[in-house]
Amino acid sequence: MMLNIRFTLLDSNNFFQQGLLHVLKDFHDSLNECYRLYSPLTPVELKAVENIEIIFRSQEERWGCARCYHSAYQTPHHRQMTVMILDEKECCTLKSPAQFSINREDSVAMVRQKLRLAVEHFGHHPWASLHASGLYYCQRCRIARLSSCEKKVLKLMSTGMSASTIADMLHRSQKTISSHKRSAMRKLNVNKSTELNKMLLSQMGLG
């Protein structure tokens, strides 16, 4: 049985991409060789990794996220496995399971080992990949998760209005306005008001 795995690379670093492609081709060949001789997966689990697409993505807005990704191969969502490409400093901040991310500083041996674990993990628990990919949302998808009230409050805030002015305008209490703001910040993944202001200033296309 041949494992037909498709690889998609979403990364702006061409140099890294070339190297990774090389590793992946090699990995695919050796994976098939290894599964032909001895497979740690049962036939049912092997079925789960047949015809999957592994998407490597860096955290750049231009690539979107797993949620808004449309596969060029028409791979359904549950057959996609997202692997984050992380920089050294991002590694400490992202909580995603290690087997679903690689580090730019990783050695070839390390990348291969992580991929093998990831593929096996996917075979055993295909749903785990969906869960891991949900840990990273692009900004567009984060904005899409805002409620209409939250959007309205942010839009008014971006014009420089204070919470009390907005509260008067919308006939709501200041407490309500603040809670909309806090919940929007949580969804947008910003911790400080100053960060939010910067984001509002650079305009996020709130409609």
Ligand SMILES: [Zn+2]
């Ligand atoms: Zn997205």
